Amino acid sequence: MWPDNETERDYLNFGGVAETVAEITVQAQGRPISIGVSGAWGVGKSSMIKLIRTALTEKDKSEPARFIYVEFNAWLYQGYDDARAALLEVIATKLNEEAEKRKSGVDKAKELLHRVNWLRAAKLGAGSALALALGLPPTGLIGDVVRVGRKVIGEGAGAEEAQEAADAVSEVITTTEGLIKAKPELSPPREIHAIRECFEQTLAEMGVTLVVLIDDLDRCLPPTTISTLEAIRLFLFLDNTAFVIAADDAMIKHAVRQHFGEVDDDLVINYFDKLIQIPIRVPPLGTQEVRAYMMLLFIETTDIDDTLKEGIREAVCSQLAKSWRGERVDRAFIQSVYKEAPPELVARFDTADRLAPIMVSASQISGNPRLVKRFLNALSIRMAISRAHDVGVDEAVLAKMLLFERCGNPKAYDALIAAVNNDPEGKPVFLAEWEQKATSGAEVELEPLWDDRFIREWLTITPPLADTDLRGVLYVSREHAPLITPEDRLSSEGAELLTAILTSPDMAASLHDRLAVLARPETTVIMDRILEQARREQEWGTPAILDACIAVAKADPSLGTRVAGFLSERPLGQIKPGIVPKISDQQWVAEVFARWKDADVSAPVKKAIEAVEKS
Numbered sequence: 001m002w003p004d005n006e007t008e009r010d011y012l013n014f015g016g017v018a019e020t021v022a023e024i025t026v027q028a029q030g031r032p033i034s035i036g037v038s039g040a041w042g043v044g045k046s047s048m049i050k051l052i053r054t055a056l057t058e059k060d061k062s063e064p065a066r067f068i069y070v071e072f073n074a075w076l077y078q079g080y081d082d083a084r085a086a087l088l089e090v091i092a093t094k095l096n097e098e099a100e101k102r103k104s105g106v107d108k109a110k111e112l113l114h115r116v117n118w119l120r121a122a123k124l125g126a127g128s129a130l131a132l133a134l135g136l137p138p139t140g141l142i143g144d145v146v147r148v149g150r151k152v153i154g155e156g157a158g159a160e161e162a163q164e165a166a167d168a169v170s171e172v173i174t175t176t177e178g179l180i181k182a183k184p185e186l187s188p189p190r191e192i193h194a195i196r197e198c199f200e201q202t203l204a205e206m207g208v209t210l211v212v213l214i215d216d217l218d219r220c221l222p223p224t225t226i227s228t229l230e231a232i233r234l235f236l237f238l239d240n241t242a243f244v245i246a247a248d249d250a251m252i253k254h255a256v257r258q259h260f261g262e263v264d265d266d267l268v269i270n271y272f273d274k275l276i277q278i279p280i281r282v283p284p285l286g287t288q289e290v291r292a293y294m295m296l297l298f299i300e301t302t303d304i305d306d307t308l309k310e311g312i313r314e315a316v317c318s319q320l321a322k323s324w325r326g327e328r329v330d331r332a333f334i335q336s337v338y339k340e341a342p343p344e345l346v347a348r349f350d351t352a353d354r355l356a357p358i359m360v361s362a363s364q365i366s367g368n369p370r371l372v373k374r375f376l377n378a379l380s381i382r383m384a385i386s387r388a389h390d391v392g393v394d395e396a397v398l399a400k401m402l403l404f405e406r407c408g409n410p411k412a413y414d415a416l417i418a419a420v421n422n423d424p425e426g427k428p429v430f431l432a433e434w435e436q437k438a439t440s441g442a443e444v445e446l447e448p449l450w451d452d453r454f455i456r457e458w459l460t461i462t463p464p465l466a467d468t469d470l471r472g473v474l475y476v477s478r479e480h481a482p483l484i485t486p487e488d489r490l491s492s493e494g495a496e497l498l499t500a501i502l503t504s505p506d507m508a509a510s511l512h513d514r515l516a517v518l519a520r521p522e523t524t525v526i527m528d529r530i531l532e533q534a535r536r537e538q539e540w541g542t543p544a545i546l547d548a549c550i551a552v553a554k555a556d557p558s559l560g561t562r563v564a565g566f567l568s569e570r571p572l573g574q575i576k577p578g579i580v581p582k583i584s585d586q587q588w589v590a591e592v593f594a595r596w597k598d599a600d601v602s603a604p605v606k607k608a609i610e611a612v613e614k615s
Helices: 015-027 045-059 083-102 106-133 140-155 159-176 188-206 222-235 249-260 265-275 287-300 306-320 331-337 343-361 369-388 395-407 410-422 429-440 453-460 471-476 492-503 505-516 520-534 544-555 557-568 579-583 589-598 603-614
Strands: 033-038 067-073 209-215 241-247 278-281
Touching: 015 033, 015 045, 015 278, 033 045, 033 265, 045 067, 045 209, 045 241, 067 083, 083 106, 083 188, 083 209, 083 222, 106 188, 188 222, 209 222, 222 241, 222 249, 222 265, 241 249, 249 265, 287 306, 287 331, 287 343, 287 369, 306 331, 331 343, 343 395, 343 453, 369 395, 369 471, 395 410, 395 453, 395 471, 410 471, 410 492, 429 453, 492 505, 492 520, 492 544, 505 520, 505 544, 520 544, 520 557, 544 557, 544 579, 557 589, 579 589, 579 603, 589 603
Parallel strands: 033 241, 033 278, 067 209, 209 241
Antiparallel strands: none
């Protein structure tokens, strides 16, 4: 298994780009610079950010270091804090810590932190005051004090109410202590100007350049995105600063449109261009890069020495740098570098050789590194299931079927599954003629359901499947491809409903009338399969599989207790507030809410439950 996060090791030959960005930053010699790293979801922006920091660190050999780094992920603050204020505080706090370590610029760094704290306190008070003036409920801690005060005035103060008021006031005093210390003549406009001056003076006294690395901006909702960009603008183009911002520029432009209304494209482009001096796009991956990436991922999971792994990685990246002149990274090249590769690893290299071209051309993957990794993780999980149940599935066969499942026409995939289930030996014999013609290079005439470019390429991938028993493959792929056996006691109607639900769980509610007339044993089997798939979910907000659980439980109310028991058993860290309103109107929900509250679920979830119970 491979973690779905960024890496500081270059598997995609991004090192040249990272080196270029680092060199530009060094050559700026303290002049302000802003660099935008753009690209779609999953293409490697976060990894590029890590590589840029590594490259810059390697160039900075001075002692103490000339560069100070602040990594800021606005997405982590969304819903918990104002992203603009959070970025200001993270920068000020980092400079204060570094000034203490370096014994230089200490007074200016403390002043900067104090001014940022004043702005946060001013925002706290001004926001609540404005809300009160407009007759709106004030927010935050001050809002709690006002709310309790109104309760005391309206209902009278008993011992409980008096204690609640005392606690609320105490929390405000504790939280704002050290924040509201500014002189009365200060104002936000003056403080913003003062913060900019103090920030520049702090960096000058410390003799450093601050490198701010902004990531995951395109994951944020538009208000958080704009808030972060506005905070960046406060420090942008000041001496001794470098901003590296990783985001999908299409998502940024969407946020700008949402924030400012339907403005024309020129204004949207101008807004982003004014923030970014040097735009860099993460290079797309071709067949060579995807093949090399898959092979390096396979090598990563082996038990060989880390030094050897690093040597192979460097050799692959060096070879990729020469791919423009025809040099290849394939199984033969890897074996020339790693001559003692075990047979099972060589077999996986063959898998990468076969799959790489179609994983680049298939629109559902398009060479996206994150999607490639997720594909390999799914393959790894199913092979583990195969070994655990002693099914004996061939990995090459499983990989070919998984590729069809992920990228092929869903209706064609359903037809393939039906052919396997209906054949006594579990073989899709109807593929024989197509596969033979495809591999020989002859023209293949496909039925309308199957006639697309992906399937034509898929048919050429070895091994051929027409004479292969695929029942084991379906068994380990049950979260998407149900293996229907006589023991399942499913009618053709039940089997069709199960396939439809597992293929599109978010559409399960539309099948209510058909589910409601099924025999109870059949809905029980369907629920079994749904819960098998649901156990793979790692976050319970509003996943699509939850819609399937609810739909089947509504059609057969006796199954509601199974859903309740299943949700009650989920790890508390997986439960998110969004699930509470989703299930609040179900007959079985009281047991779930009681279990979560007793088990001390997270505060946001508990608040959501209390809000539902009050309403």
